[in-house]
Amino acid sequence: MNTSHLNLFFRGSLAVTLLAGLLGGCGGAIPTPASNTATTTTVTLQGQLTDAVSGQPIAGAKIEIGVRSATTDANGHYELTNVPANSGSTVSRDYQATLTLTGVTSPINMTNAATSPRYPDRKFAMPITPAAGAAAANHDFKVGKLSATISGVVGDSNFLPVGSASIELQDNTPGMVGTLIRTSTSNASTGAYSFVNVEAGMDYKLVGRSSDGLKRGNVTTGKLADNQLLSLTLGAPAALLLSGADSYSPRIILVSPDNNADIAPGAVNVVLTFNEPIKQDAYSIPNASVPNNIYHDINVSYGGQKAAGNFAHTLSWNATFDVLTINLPSTGVSSKFTVDLSLLSPTATALGKLKDNAGNGLENSPVLTAGNLLAFTTNGGAVAIAPVILSPNAAGLDSNATSVTLDWLPATGATKGYNIYRSIKTSLAPGIAQPFVLFTGPIAASSYIDTTLNLLPTADAAQSYAYRVTSINSDLIESAPSNELLISDVVAPTVVGTAGVCVAPGGTSMTITSPVTTTTNGQVKFTFSEALAVTAAETLANYTGVNISAAKLTTPTTVVLDFSAPITCVNTNTVVLGVGITDVAGKALGGTAAQRMVTYLP
Known part of the structure; x- marks a missing residue:
């Protein structure tokens, strides 16, 4: 693989x-x-x-x-x-x-x-x-595509075939150099080998070792084309030749579990596989009683990066000394473990402490982090239940609201808190809503106040908000989403007061302010509790009174009426405001017929 x-x-x-x-x-x-x-x-x-x-x-x-x-x-x-x-x-x-x-x-x-x-x-x-x-x-x-083939013959320094040699096909891509892809063994008599269905477009290195481990060699392939057959025979310009001088450093080529794996709790074996046998000496043979020993240089920490103390573990080599097993006899649920190999790994000036039989020190491994760490977590935490959210103040929100409270009962299994997701819809595109995106989280509390509410972003556009909440369990797994809570302007607009402001004929116009002009027949201004929809506010049929000729929304919350004949501001006059008047969110004017019957005075 x-x-x-x-x-x-x-x-x-x-x-x-x-x-x-x-x-x-x-x-x-x-x-x-x-x-x-x-x-x-x-x-x-x-x-x-x-x-x-x-x-x-x-x-x-x-x-x-x-x-x-x-x-x-x-x-x-x-x-x-x-x-x-x-x-x-x-x-x-x-x-x-x-x-x-x-x-x-x-x-x-x-x-x-x-x-x-x-x-x-x-x-x-x-x-x-x-x-x-x-x-x-x-x-x-x-x-x-898996279309390339690499074949050839393993030879020695005299260009004679080497049978039963082990061959590693390694990734030679920058950043992944040395990663093992697969292995093969050369034919016992002819030294022939092949790798079929090799991924094209990649650069590879072949590393060979004789069956007795005394001869090593490598060759690179360059980037392979689709359907390319690369032949590395002994007569080719490039061939896999093995020599007696072992100058190749050992390294870790496979780890189990994988970095960042999430595994079942219980007894865990962390297995490090090396590309060749490791020399057994006073350092590499695990012994907790020896101060300068591999046992003390492999730190297994629980709960945090390089946490105090060393989690109880044992070390053991396999029979061929190319697999080291770190046994953790007991791990709990929803825990994090870090295996720190930095003390035995290479530094900027020296190779690592582990050596092969030729004395070559350990080199860095592409399967570990830059800090030579291997981290994994255990699962098994209780499943988090989706919360049920509501808003205690949603029923009282109008377009002037700037915050909303979200509330829910603590959910079973939500040991790591809650994530809040939000979606926004605008009245200018009523059928289109933004997707739910993570708004905030994780939070520990089972309530939240969103103070970024803006139900009226512009004078002619209303917004509504939808919220969902998920619970997060000890494994950092989110629950299914909660119910969807919709927040919008639900309060009907009302007229402010019981009387409008009257300007008598010849007075300063309230609709034309630049340049300042006078009104011919007089005007009346009414103020409302929130911004009105322009079309509804300026529809003449929504106003019942004597000689009303036009309605003008002069500010988001004020309407000025014009008249076809001179009015008088001395006597009390009546205007009935119709329910066709709506706010920007589409809520009809509130109040009874009597409450919508207003007067105008000087």
């Missing part, structure tokens, strides 16, 4: 916060964000998946990083939103990205079993580093 890792290095300058418990103490407390702040605890990972040779977009592939997944669209694009991130730490965090291509429909149809050549069913990605200070990171993936 082609194995590699997607390493996301979130440094202290990145303006995001690690979702509580992700590769950290799963028992840690969760801060409650300020009620008027939509805290950012996530990043968005996005990019494109293309064919490594043709460059064509690959549609229908599933990209997973454990906590999130997405499927590539027709252009090969994917987007992983709300990915828990980390800040305030100089320790890198890893996500292992898995590309599942069994559902790919273009440029080749992987759903048809007869399709040939095919893409690999699954593939793992290469490291990326998001830009510091950004809330999004871009990473493009490339996958090639």
Whole structure:
């Protein structure tokens, strides 16, 4: 299998916060964000998946990083939103990205079993580093068809075949150099070997070792084309030749569980597989009573990065000394463990303490993090139940409201708090709503005040909000969404007071202010409790009175009436305001007929 890792290095300058418990103490407390702040605890990972040779977009592939997944669209694009991130730490965090291509429909149809050549069913990605200070990171993936073949003959320094030699096919792509893809053994008599259905568009290295381990050698392939047959015979310019001088360093080529794996609790074996046997000496033979020993250089910590103390464990080698098993006899549910191999790993100036039989020191491994760490979590936490949300003040909200309270009973299993998702709809596009996006979370409390409410963003557009809440269990798994809570302007507009302001004929006009003019027949102004819809407010049929000729919305909350004949402001006059008058959200004018019968005086 082609194995590699997607390493996301979130440094202290990145303006995001690690979702509580992700590769950290799963028992840690969760801060409650300020009620008027939509805290950012996530990043968005996005990019494109293309064919490594043709460059064509690959549609229908599933990209997973454990906590999130997405499927590539027709252009090969994917987007992983709300990915828990980390800040305030100089320790890198890893996500292992898995590309599942069994559902790919273009440029080749992987759903048809007869399709040939095919893409690999699954593939793992290469490291990326998001830009510091950004809330999004871009990473493009490339996958090639399984159409190439590598064949050849293993030889010695005299160009004679070497039979029964072990051969490793390794990834030689920058960032993934040394990752083991598969192995083979040369023919016992002819030294011939072959690797078929090799992924095109990739660069490989072949590393050979004689059966007695005394001869080593390697050769690189360069990037392979679609359907290429690369022949590395002994007469070819490049061939896999083994020599007696062992100058190749040992390294870890496989780990189990994978970095960032989420596994069942209980007894756990952490298995480190090396590319060759490790020399057994006073350092490498596990012995807790020896001060300078591998046992003390492998730290297994629980709950946090390099936490105080060393979690109880044992070490043991297999019979051929190329597999080291770290046994953790008991692990609990919803916990995080870190295996720190930095003390035995290479430094900037020296190779690692573990050595092969030729004395070559350990080199860095592409299957560990940059800090030579292996982290995993255990699951088994209780399933979180979806909460039921309501709003105690929703029934009293009008367009002037600037906040809303969300409330719910504590949900069973929500040990890591709650996430709040929000969607917004505008009256200018009544059939279209924004998708639900993470607004804030996780929060510990079972209530939240959104003080960013804006039900009337412009004078002619009303907004409504929909909320959903999810519970987060101790495994950082979200529940199903809660019920959907809709928040909108539900209060009908009303006329303010019982009398309008009257301007007698010849007085200053309330509708034409520049230049200042006088009104011919007089005007009357009424004020309302909230912004009105323009068309409804200026429809003459919504006003019943003597000689009313026009209605003008002069401000969002005031209407001025004109008249076809002179009015008098001395006597009490009556105007009936109709229910056809509405606010911007469409709520009809409130009040009884008597309450909508208003007068105007000087």
